[in-house]
Amino acid sequence: MPARPPRDFRGVVVALPTVAAAASYGLHALVPNNDPGLQSNFYPELILLVLAAAVVFAAWARLLPRFRPSGVYAAPLFTAAIITVAIWDLVTTKLALLPMPYFPGPELVLQGLVDDRWVLLESTFYSFRLLFCGYALGVLAGLTSGVLMGWFRQVRYWGMPIMKLIGPIPATAFVPLVMVMFDEPFFSGAALIALATWFPVAMLTSSGVANVPASYFDVAKTLGAGRHFLVFRVAIPAAMPNVFIGLFMGMGAAFLTLIVAETVGVRAGLGFYFKMQKDYFEFGKVYASLLIMALFFSGFMTLLFKIRDRVLGWQKGVIRW
Amino acid sequence: MSKTSSSIYEPLDDASGLSIRGVRKVFCGADGVEVHALDGVSLSIAAGEMVSLIGPSGCGKSTLLRLIAGLDYPNSGELRVGSKPIEGPSAERGLMFQDPNLFPWLSVRRNVQAGLVARGVLRERRHEVEEFIRLVGLEPFANVYPHQLSGGMAQRAALARALVNHPKVLLLDEPLGALDQFTRMQMQDEVLRVWQARRTTLLLVTHDIDEAIYMSDRIAIMTPRPGRLERVLDVPLARPRQRNSAAFLELRAQILEMLNFAGNGKPKPAPSSPATSAKPE
Numbered sequence: 097m098p099a100r101p102p103r104d105f106r107g108v109v110v111a112l113p114t115v116a117a118a119a120s121y122g123l124h125a126l127v128p129n130n131d132p133g134l135q136s137n138f139y140p141e142l143i144l145l146v147l148a149a150a151v152v153f154a155a156w157a158r159l160l161p162r163f164r165p166s167g168v169y170a171a172p173l174f175t176a177a178i179i180t181v182a183i184w185d186l187v188t189t190k191l192a193l194l195p196m197p198y199f200p201g202p203e204l205v206l207q208g209l210v211d212d213r214w215v216l217l218e219s220t221f222y223s224f225r226l227l228f229c230g231y232a233l234g235v236l237a238g239l240t241s242g243v244l245m246g247w248f249r250q251v252r253y254w255g256m257p258i259m260k261l262i263g264p265i266p267a268t269a270f271v272p273l274v275m276v277m278f279d280e281p282f283f284s285g286a287a288l289i290a291l292a293t294w295f296p297v298a299m300l301t302s303s304g305v306a307n308v309p310a311s312y313f314d315v316a317k318t319l320g321a322g323r324h325f326l327v328f329r330v331a332i333p334a335a336m337p338n339v340f341i342g343l344f345m346g347m348g349a350a351f352l353t354l355i356v357a358e359t360v361g362v363r364a365g366l367g368f369y370f371k372m373q374k375d376y377f378e379f380g381k382v383y384a385s386l387l388i389m390a391l392f393f394s395g396f397m398t399l400l401f402k403i404r405d406r407v408l409g410w411q412k413g414v415i416r417w
Numbered sequence: 418m419s420k421t422s423s424s425i426y427e428p429l430d431d432a433s434g435l436s437i438r439g440v441r442k443v444f445c446g447a448d449g450v451e452v453h454a455l456d457g458v459s460l461s462i463a464a465g466e467m468v469s470l471i472g473p474s475g476c477g478k479s480t481l482l483r484l485i486a487g488l489d490y491p492n493s494g495e496l497r498v499g500s501k502p503i504e505g506p507s508a509e510r511g512l513m514f515q516d517p518n519l520f521p522w523l524s525v526r527r528n529v530q531a532g533l534v535a536r537g538v539l540r541e542r543r544h545e546v547e548e549f550i551r552l553v554g555l556e557p558f559a560n561v562y563p564h565q566l567s568g569g570m571a572q573r574a575a576l577a578r579a580l581v582n583h584p585k586v587l588l589l590d591e592p593l594g595a596l597d598q599f600t601r602m603q604m605q606d607e608v609l610r611v612w613q614a615r616r617t618t619l620l621l622v623t624h625d626i627d628e629a630i631y632m633s634d635r636i637a638i639m640t641p642r643p644g645r646l647e648r649v650l651d652v653p654l655a656r657p658r659q660r661n662s663a664a665f666l667e668l669r670a671q672i673l674e675m676l677n678f679a680g681n682g683k684p685k686p687a688p689s690s691p692a693t694s695a696k697p698e
Contacts, residue, residue, distance in 0.1 A: 309518075314488050319531055319581075333520070410562040
């Protein structure tokens, strides 16, 4: 007896986001707000926008005569995101199951985003500037000291103990010290982020350089290589996979240090905005800034992954982002 | 193949013979025991000649090759290329290992170029890179990274990389040892073709008696602990050689006999004993 071919659900799958968006719009319109004084404007508008997007998406994914695999792949995630926000709306704005004002609904977060858009943009810019300066400085210092320690035994002998002592201290422990060392909080913040970034980058770079297989150097020497070639054309490229692990670890440490620095000393940026709005009990704006942070940090990570894919294109079987 | 008009086939320098005289190399083991890797080895190789070094594991073949490459130094004795003593690694002595050791972060083309980059002559000689890639038959794979190559292709790329500096002496350390039988026979012809076209002096370390007979002008047989040159045999067979000719098989039997592996009742040499058995001179 021939087996029945598996049923094709792709048509249903690509229509799911549309159904979910329509349902969450209906839910929002039918269930009354718990707080009668709350005007919901932005959230229903957003759902309508998402609904339109879902219809376009369905049409694109079902482009006749074939389905687009990437569309079929993305549809369940898209649907889940819409449903999650609808549930969030239901348990906060509609049913008030969570204590206020700590858990605002999507409407309040959207209002916060729209009301403070310029402040948020400015804060993002300040955070970006601080993170970029600190991270770049830390990477530069980490790569330089890492290569020197990996290549020269003497530098490793004297440098390793210092790095082993200072490196593991969380950079945030230095906050009180650094804040009094620099007049300008921007410099103290950048110095802290640089310190946090430096340790993992230096550590991984030096171990990468020190562990390059000797046979690569042997081959290079019989090809007529001098020291410059051995360092810059053999040791450093061979250490690159390690260096990137250090860069990722350093970036995580830099995010953490950025937010701490902005919360306790630097009077600008997303961390500062976050703390200020929390003190004002403006929790809609608190979550709005969290949302921006999520996009901001994720964007940085994505950028680093893109650079990694470019530089380490020769590797096989690397983690995708 | 008659590609001899091309610029990569320069006439062979007379000063590219290799002379090794009374070379000793002693390694100090971790437990302080001295291991005599090479004990008074002498060998002369004429310019353009191909000599195979064969012998059981631990007889110092690879050590000798490293000394010639200049990657290590003898405790005593003398190594010369032409009349120049060997004082360190140099582009005039190309080296190729069993592991192709291609730089994994460079494409095939950039691996082949590496020698030109290292010597700072890429600009003047870039045109030769494509010729060497063609010589080893890798034109379609010039832009591919090493991890995408098969074992045989990777060895071809390593060969092209070793040739790009026009080395006077080419040192091959079991270059085909990791390949399957068919790829290996094919690569033997490949190396022969390149050697005949380029006429470098070539020293080939191998475990494979057939390979040594098929390829080389002379075969140097080494014995282990301490590493010594036992005998040097001429291979009086005309090229191209027949792997199944009577003369080939007779020579093969003769070498097996010499190494006590003929299986005619004579005792085989003891299996590898630990380093402690190394006796001082």
